[in-house]
Amino acid sequence: MSDPFVSRGFVGRPHADGNQSGRTPPGQYLTNSFPVLSAGPTPQVPLDSWEFTIEGLVKAPARWSWQEFTALPSRDWTVDISCVTKWTKLDMRWHGVSLDDLLAAVEIDPRARFATAHSYGGYTTNLPITDLINNQAFVAWQYDGAPLEPAHGGPARLVVPHLYFWKSAKWVRGLRLMEEDEPGFWESLGYHNRGDPWREERYSGD
Amino acid sequence: MAEPLAWQIATVRAIRAETPTVSSFTLELPAWRPHRAGQHYDVRLTAGDGYHAQRSYSIASPPSREGEVDLTIERIADGEVSPYFHDVVEVGDRVEVRGPIGGYFVWEPGLGGPLLLIAGGSGVVPLMAILRERAANGARPSTALLYSSRTFDEVIYREELDALAKRDRELHLLNTLTREQPAGWTGYTRRIDRPMLSDAVGAAGKQPLVYICGPTLLVEAAANGLVELGVPASQVRTERFGPTS
Numbered sequence: 001m002s003d004p005f006v007s008r009g010f011v012g013r014p015h016a017d018g019n020q021s022g023r024t025p026p027g028q029y030l031t032n033s034f035p036v037l038s039a040g041p042t043p044q045v046p047l048d049s050w051e052f053t054i055e056g057l058v059k060a061p062a063r064w065s066w067q068e069f070t071a072l073p074s075r076d077w078t079v080d081i082s083c084v085t086k087w088t089k090l091d092m093r094w095h096g097v098s099l100d101d102l103l104a105a106v107e108i109d110p111r112a113r114f115a116t117a118h119s120y121g122g123y124t125t126n127l128p129i130t131d132l133i134n135n136q137a138f139v140a141w142q143y144d145g146a147p148l149e150p151a152h153g154g155p156a157r158l159v160v161p162h163l164y165f166w167k168s169a170k171w172v173r174g175l176r177l178m179e180e181d182e183p184g185f186w187e188s189l190g191y192h193n194r195g196d197p198w199r200e201e202r203y204s205g206d
Numbered sequence: 207m208a209e210p211l212a213w214q215i216a217t218v219r220a221i222r223a224e225t226p227t228v229s230s231f232t233l234e235l236p237a238w239r240p241h242r243a244g245q246h247y248d249v250r251l252t253a254g255d256g257y258h259a260q261r262s263y264s265i266a267s268p269p270s271r272e273g274e275v276d277l278t279i280e281r282i283a284d285g286e287v288s289p290y291f292h293d294v295v296e297v298g299d300r301v302e303v304r305g306p307i308g309g310y311f312v313w314e315p316g317l318g319g320p321l322l323l324i325a326g327g328s329g330v331v332p333l334m335a336i337l338r339e340r341a342a343n344g345a346r347p348s349t350a351l352l353y354s355s356r357t358f359d360e361v362i363y364r365e366e367l368d369a370l371a372k373r374d375r376e377l378h379l380l381n382t383l384t385r386e387q388p389a390g391w392t393g394y395t396r397r398i399d400r401p402m403l404s405d406a407v408g409a410a411g412k413q414p415l416v417y418i419c420g421p422t423l424l425v426e427a428a429a430n431g432l433v434e435l436g437v438p439a440s441q442v443r444t445e446r447f448g449p450t451s
Contacts, residue, residue: 004252004256005215005252005300005302006252006253006254007251007252007253007290007300007301007302008294008299008300009290009294010251010252010253010259010290010294011253011254012251012253012257012259012286013259013286026258027250027258027259027260028260029259029286035422035446036422036425036426036446037445037446038444038446039310039311039443039444040429040439040440040442040443040444041429041430041432041433041439041442041444042426042429042430043439044430085262086260086261086262121439122440151422151426185310186310188309189308189309189310190211190307190308190309202248203210203211203307204209204211205209205210205211206210206211
């Protein structure tokens with residue numbers, strides 16, 4: 001084996017984050033800002049026509065209006081988020097409903113193993129159902145104590161903190177449960193199918 | 207299918223100052239692959255103790271240039287990777303990279319036009335790759351570049367853009383300087399707004415393909431403004447960034 005490559009004269013930023021560094025996945029840097037990344041214009045979704053649905057391999061689809069959805073049992077979530085564009089932000093404070101509570105409203109066909117989250121504006125992302133359950137994922141409508149801004153995915157956004165942030169579909173409108181996995185928007189464009197930041201699953205083949 | 211995008215050791219062949227805080231780095235790649243205009247490379251720096259830092263930088267050069275790419279990098283004062291490029295890297299140094307990456311914010315001649323390109327600051331870099339590819343190619347769809355900079359000296363690729371526009375009647379440059387303008391400035395003097403977007407659509411032509419890259423607020427204003435002007439959202443591709451340090 002050849003010696004590992006070292007960048008001449010590179011020492012890195014003073015490791016000022018101290019014991020926080022154990023919370024920063026490989027290749028990520030900590031930020032205090034909340035960058036916005038989207039592939040297209042921000043959809044404007046009026047609350048009186050907003051809805052969230054769960055359909056596909058379920059006995060009967062579920063559908064909530066904004067009023068019904070925000071009346072569901074909800075709680076605060078404080079989580080670390082990593083974006084594939086290399087930033088990680090610690091202790092982001094959200095408020096929303098657990099996917100466990102949403103999925104409890106439908107009777108899931110035992111063949112269902114994957115989900116596609118789909119959004120106002122047409123965005124999609126795919127996840128195994130095992131990444132959505134056991135309080136690993138939630139749909140948030142507040143960030144840092146205020147209504148979630150449209151640029152950050154409001155009215156409501158799926159949040160799956162243990163995967164890169166593109167899996168946390170902005171402007172989420174519903175889930176479709178399926179037997180087969182179906183790549184979503186970025187997953188069809190060269191990004192990793194699962195996107196675990198701790199395994200640095202950024203791009204297809206990583 | 208899922209072939210890994212491997213890291214490779216590029217060699218810096220040239221460094222060119224574009225503005226006081228922006229430089230272009232020509233990287234020779236042992237495993238060069240043709241990119242599409244608009245794509246980026248990931249750069250990975252490794253310290254002696256094994257510490258890594260990674261960032262993404264847009265490719266400025268057209269895919270028609272084989273064996274190497276230009277990355278144009280803005281120096282972010284409190285950054286970690288961009289100051290290394292500006293303060294440490296010299297011609298002959300080796301840099302670890304992988305790419306090309308990105309499959310949506312891309313243009314190739316087959317997509318045609320008209321094209322409306324909107325940039326803020328160093329957001330012009332991937333759009334320059336599009337303009338260079340367009341210039342290198344026979345077909346030249348009607349194109350407008352609406353480009354917002356703070357001051358005249360901060361306009362990246364200024365001379366090349368002027369030269370391109372001078373010999374190409376189908377290329378329209380609309381510049382705005384938001385902070386300070388030199389004497390005799392005839393361009394816009396304000397942030398991108400609705401009348402400016404309307405002018406830009408008029409200069410580009412009907413139903414343009416739109417590519418917007420820049421800071422979040424600029425991209426939000428431009429993308430939302432265009433949708434309100436009747437440009438279909440599906441025609442608008444955006445790339446947003448906070449500062450990439």
